[in-house]
Amino acid sequence: MSEAVRAGEAAALDAADGLAAKRAEFDLDDAVVYLDGNSLGAPPRGVAGRLADVVGREWGRLGIRSWEESGWWTAPERVGDRLGRLVGAAPGQVVAGDSTSVNVFKAVVAAIRMTRGAGEGGGEGEAPLRDEVLVDAATFPTDGYIASSAARMTGCRIRAVDAADMAREAGPRTAVALVNHVDYRTGRLHDLPGTTAALRAAGARTVWDLCHSAGALPVRLDADGADFAVGCTYKYLNGGPGAPAFLYVRRALQDRFDSPLPGWNSHADPFAMDPAYAPAGGAVRGRVGTPEILSLLALDAALDVWDGVDLAAVRAKSLALTDFFLRCVEAYVPQGGVESVTPRAHGERGSQVSLRYGPGAGEVMAELIRRGVVGDFRRPDVLRFGFTPLYTRFADAERAARVLGEVVAEARR
């Protein structure tokens, strides 16, 4: 009976969903409940046709002229502006390209240099005033690895601090804090405006990793005074496997953005082939080498699904979906079978639900996938379910929880 009630509730919620029509814009297998969009978003239908045109006409017929005529050369900024709208950045502050890791390196090194000021001659050889890099203790690992390299190359040391404690831990030697906006394991949403303001008050900069928030919820980089941000585009932004990442540098900081990767694409006049480097202004300064155009234009096409979408509506649906899923899990999964590590409070939740299962979690997820419910497993014991409001239905949430209940019950026998 419980199942009929939940299923009816799901049907009613789907019927009332103002974003429901968006699902048709994605190429999805209706036999599968796809809750792994926080790892790899599903393909928007427009991508295949756009890529065929890029290969056949832009590359095949126009060839080298496409750098200008098809807008290839400026695509990193143009796509960056489209991403900017989704993360609360006015045009001219976001550039698409490279991987998240490479962008973390640019941002952290540039932030460290900025705290040392322009008058100190680069300063890497001197004893720095600020030599501490705070890293989110629960960070997605690559951020920590790259921040360590940035620290090593600028004479800093790394200190791991809980994201919630950054404001308290920042001190006079802190140069920069690198924080995940949403924790990739637990789905916890961290306080971007508060942490940024506290770090700034301490004389430090903040670099936000938006991998698990961009496209999942409203991000207000400009309004919240963010300094730097990076993020990927292959999760909630559905840009395709390994789609180009992005870098945000607040406009007021751009002239002091001193990139450790000053490739020719960031030169003020790249085709002058000047032996001396002169940085471009604006977001372009965050570029490095020639962008991977096929992946970049696939992302460009993928972003079409966001035209006219209000992020507030996305957020409302995301919270409704994860609330509903948690209620279904409570109803379907045997008592004590799983424990949510995702915060209940809306203000602390991203767009995923992570359930701790204990030993055997990997096998539980494998069985879920065999039964057509695709989430993912994060060692040692977490079952992770991502909810992409543009294509996930309440019926999907109900089915996922129901199948999870069955699998957990069977595992207990």
Place this chain on the structure above:
Amino acid sequence: MSEAVRAGEAAALDAADGLAAKRAEFDLDDAVVYLDGNSLGAPPRGVAGRLADVVGREWGRLGIRSWEESGWWTAPERVGDRLGRLVGAAPGQVVAGDSTSVNVFKAVVAAIRMTRGAGEGGGEGEAPLRDEVLVDAATFPTDGYIASSAARMTGCRIRAVDAADMAREAGPRTAVALVNHVDYRTGRLHDLPGTTAALRAAGARTVWDLCHSAGALPVRLDADGADFAVGCTYKYLNGGPGAPAFLYVRRALQDRFDSPLPGWNSHADPFAMDPAYAPAGGAVRGRVGTPEILSLLALDAALDVWDGVDLAAVRAKSLALTDFFLRCVEAYVPQGGVESVTPRAHGERGSQVSLRYGPGAGEVMAELIRRGVVGDFRRPDVLRFGFTPLYTRFADAERAARVLGEVVAEARR
């Protein structure tokens, strides 16, 4: 009459060309003579279909499972090995990904660290024994910009030296030399084995930039004892606009390769999500973040055209094409109209011909393109023609020279 003789000669050369059938594997516009493959190679016909399958089936149907089931995760090494065959590297030493600029940064920093030895504790803060980075004075600019950044971040200084003089200029403070294998402006081929050996004798390392030689002529990285090499894949390798670059680290140096960009893809166990970095062995250590899979698999498909191709035959045709083009230019272009800056000697020539024209070169190239002969213009006065042996015909070389002769003659009136 001269035209009839040359055209007849071209027809005979094309008829005898053992690589002539390869042209059918490319999507080319027969109305155009495309001599800009040294900037952007033409699309191999297999790319479009492969991309459609990657988007529709691998991404659309298999989704996240494709990281394993479709081999996405190991694609950088797998594609790297395919590239390795074309640059004389045994498997396990080349990895595809990132841009050439980013790979220059990895290689130069790692080379500097290597000359300082493992026992010096990283050493960037100490006075280094070797603190000089030699950069090819005529380098493609991005290499110089990035090398400067690498030097700045490791306490080194940069010195610009002619590629031909590297061996003589290397001294006891030289850490690394960064050299272009083929000069992008003049098409001059530099001495890879001799320069590498001389630098090694001086206790320094060499990083070769193969952007204008990979796929254009036989490169023998292993046999010639190269330490590091980087290159792009969108020129003679036809991988598509901004296709992923590659990094070669000689096997004997891999265990000491200390990357400045230690992203999670280079971790020994990336899915352990270990907060501590532990580098993978082999070529994988050169990876950084998540690879741009669509661009990477387009490159993979593009490399199919090389199956069974002997680089010695490619070289023989390349030299025959450029010899023939130079003869046609002599025959067709009014005396004193252009001057070749590409060496006549085969041992010093890449696969392009660069002609100095003087003021107005940009307009001459624009007119050539209007008449269906696509080369490119490099400021201030160079007309550049790239010859891709897999698809360029001797008839193309004859037509290009003939049209150039007409345009130059008209410009004189």
